[in-house]
Amino acid sequence: MFTDDVKLTNPLHVAFVRSQIASGEIVELETEDALEAEGVAAVHTGADVADLGSLSVNPVLPIKHLPPFSVLAQATVRGLGQPVAAVLGETALQAADAAELVYAEIEPTESSPILVAEKNWSNAQYEEAAAKADHVVSCTIQHPRLAPSPMEPRSIAAAYDAETDCVTVWHSTQTPHRTRSELAAILGIEAKRIRVIAPHVGGAFGMKASLYPEDVFVVWAALKHKRDVKWTATRSEEFLSATHGRGIKSEGELALSSDGTFLGLKAMVEGPVGAWLPNSGLITAWNAARVLPSGYAVPAQDITTQAVMNNLGPTGIYRGAGRPEANCLMERLIDKAAAVSGIDPVELRRKNLIPATALPHNTLTGNTLDSGDYAKALDVLCEAVDYPALLAEQTRCRAEGQLVGIGIGFYLEPSGNGWETARVTLNEDGSVVVASGSSSQGHGRETAFAQIAADALNIDIDQISVLLADTAKTPEGIGALASRSTAIGGSAVLKACEEITSRLEASEALPITADVRYENKGQAWGYGAYLAQVSICRSTGELSVERITCVDDTGTIVNPKLVEGQILGGLAQGLGEALMESIVYDEDGQLLTGSFMDYAMPRAADIPTIDIHKFETPSPMNALGAKGVGEAGTIGAPAAILNAAVDALRPLGVTDLTMPLTSQSLWRAIRSAEQGKS
């Protein structure tokens, strides 16, 4: 059952009136006609919700300016699609019809970007290193702005209970416990009046990690009108007002000596944020910088990141959340360095990767790379594809005039830090209930947790039931974020099972319940290397990905099939970024890609042959030894495909390309390269 399928009692349906202007002042808001329309219970505007509190923002970067959080726009509109009024109707159609009758006159105002947060890490030797270097290469990557697009749009349903004056909220979210605590804080009520259930969630990918203004409105309205209230977004509303991802611009400079040794890295990251910040609104800009310089040893570093507010849609975390951006910058710089130094790209990477013996390694940006053998990922990859044979084949094809490219993307994937909970009960009949503070959106968490418990307690998996994502039935927890749930949530389950085993050995009588709050020792850093083989049609610019080969070290694997599912799914999203996806606004700030008609999503026929190879180096950072894998494909694939596309066009003199690599953009690159030559 998904949230929109929940049966409520005679619910009111919400339709939002959204600003069609990105930046402006509300001069008139006329709601009377809507109020008189058939089936309309109420129409609300900013004044009604002016006293509500704000969403909390994870301060991973020092905040200079915190954009206000308005459930409905107050006097000022700061983003296209921002809700300015809300209609409550007896049916969804009546609410939508009445919303059309609300007249909002918004006077456009000029707006300029505002610096929201900034941070620099530097050991102040970069200029010196660059001066000594034999080669300095530079690169600018503008990542397309992406719509995460879980297939289930945002949805929330609130059931009001008159007897207790409490609400039960079904919410399509990754973080049901956070929904509850944030709702309580924003609405200024006790958390115990709110129960949150995340039923089946139809995909999330970071886009459902935070509360939205619309969510707050629904629960506020249920309490205010003492009725059940529901809202499910249309796909157009998702494109307009759900958080977008990527859109990051990163510029970098890599200095190296003639033998290929990296001497210094300078990087400048700029991440867009919208009119309001979700909980994780600064994570992307932070990750895109702090994951630099990936798994490579670079003595001199000067890395800056900025989050800058504009008036486009809101932005937040999207699967990868800064990791693809950081890795992509590094991998592009290295390929450029390989081209100018004449060193093979694999060799150049191998030479500069931090050796296994030097792990754990503390980075300038404050991370500890915990474990693994980075160069081994390259070795396994080269072996899997028969790299020398691949190069020979490329030489042969090039001699025939074909445009064929080979691209490599090494990546690091830090998974989340912190704690998660588990409550495991062994009943008298031998059955086991595992309740976790985490959640699942199709990751197969139930399966993984049941498997961990079955192994730890040495019982049949059919004896185990897993409870997730209901604040009334599970211990307070964090949820599914940053590829953390197996590593941390799974470790909590393991620890609880171990406690049960020892209490059993001490002859304690059944039932036994173990409550565990497990905190990891630090982030587990997954890594791997992807190789893409592409060919590009000279006359049309059409790119085809012939094959992608993946090597991932995901730490201890709980369930190989689930891991493979995460890699394949992530890879399809990475392929989407590389080849087709892009949110586009026109000069006036109007959204041009407001539906799946205009925003290209990868379809079944777009998926190339994919070979998956893995090895396991357990992470010392958590009890299971697991590393995150949820984001691997979104990180490795775009870097590898982009490098392969540039490699394919290198004989024409092309040195840079911008994603998405559509036929049109490649055709232009080919034509201008040819014209430049003649």
Added chain:
Amino acid sequence: MNKISLTVNGNKVEASVETRVLLSQLLREELGLTGTHVGCDTSQCGACTVHLDGEAVKSCSVLAAACDGAKVETIESLSDHPLQEAMVRHQGLQCGFCTPGVVMSGLDMIRRHGSSLTRERIAEELEGNICRCTGYRGMVDAIYEVSQDV
């Protein structure tokens, strides 16, 4: 209001619907058949795919009023169908939101092509079903496997 009578999953159904009501809305909201999902508003995602008089259609692109006298089959008409079982075995689903549409499309392909279906053909015909989670491989394998047993 339009009075219509149709057969849904073998049951006779009478309803009176506004002209603008879509078949997907009739199924979900009036008849409570929430297995049919709605993932978009431009007939692109395929989550709403059902069989109308034996053929796969996107139920969000059909007016309920036009279904008078029709036979509609939704995902609820299947239970433990070999394709559902194969989807699970091949990891053809993760979040499950696209799945009812994929299964209904897959059955339609199998009906039309039988064992002459190829993986390439399936991937092409899945054009109208978007899945954001799986990368499609498992669902193609599942449809292919079942088609070979026809």
